[in-house]
Ligand code: G
Ligand code: G
Ligand code: MN
C-alpha cells in the first residue's frame with residue numbers, strides 16, 4: 001500500500017530515472033546498443049528496483065504514464081547521445097514494454113511521437129516484450145505489435161526460454177530479436193543446457209532472428225557463447241546498468 005500511495009505522483013515528484021546497460025557485439029567487444037532500465041530513487045526508502053514496483057504499477061494502471069515517461073526519456077537521451085557522441089553513440093536503444101502498455105492502442109502514437117521528436121531512426125529502437133506477453137496475447141496487443149513493426153521499430157522477445165513459447169509465435173508475430181534468458185547462460189556449463197543454447201543460436205540464425213544472450217557474468221560463459229556463434233550479449237562481465245552520465249563516460253573513455 002505504501003508503494004501504491006507513493007507511486008501515484010512519482011512522475012511529478014521527479015523520482016524516476018533510467019539506467020543503461022550496454023549490449024555488446026561478442027566477437028569484437030564493440031558497443032552495439034543500450035537497454036534502458038528504470039530506477040526509482042525514493043527520498044526516504046532509497047533505491048526501489050523495478051521488480052518491486054512494476055507489478056503494483058501494472059495493477060494500478062500507473063504503468064501507462066510511467067511507461068510513457070520511459071519511452072520519452074530513453075528516446076530523448078538516445079537522441080542526445082547520437083548528436084554528442086556521433087559515431088561512438090550506441091546504434092540501438094532497447095526499451096522494456098509491459099503487457100498493459102501493449103494492450104493500449106495509444107502506445108503506437110506515443111512511440112511515433114518520441115521517434116519524431118528526437119529524430120531517431122525507427123529501426124534503431126527495440127521494444128522488449130517478455131515471452132509470456134507475446135504468447136498470451138490479446139487481439140489488441142497483436143495489432144499493436146504489428147503497427148509498431150510497421151513504423152519500422154524492432155520487437156525483441158525478452159526473457160526467451162522462461163515461458164513455454166509456442167515456437168510458431170516466432171513466425172506469426174513481427175519479431176526481430178530473441179533475448180535469451182539469463183537462466184540459460186547461468187547453466188551453460190551443463191552438457192544439456194550447453195547444447196540447448198547452441199541449438200537456439202542455430203534456430204534463431206536459421207529463421208533470421210538476431211539473438212542477444214543475457215546475464216553473461218564470466219569469461220567462460222563469454223568464450224562458450226563466442227564459440228557457439230552467438231553474436232550479441234549483455235551482462236555484468238561487460239557492465240552493470242549505469243546512470244546516463246556513467247554510460248557516457250564509459251563510452252568516452254573507451255573511444
Ligand atoms: O535491472 P533490473 O532490476 O532493472 O530490471 C528488473 C526487471 O524490470 C526486468 O525484467 C526488466 O525487464 C524490468 N524493467 C526494467 N525497466 C523497465 C521499464 O522501463 N519498463 C518495464 N515495463 N519493465 C522494466
Ligand atoms: O528486461 P530484463 O528482464 O532482461 O532485465 C534485465 C535484468 O537483468 C535487469 O534486472 C538487469 O539489472 C539484470 N542483469 C543484467 N546483467 C545481469 C547479469 O549479468 N547477471 C544478473 N544476474 N542479472 C543481470
Ligand atoms: Mn529487458
Ligand code: NA
Pocket residue numbers: 158159160179181182214
Ligand atoms: Na530478459
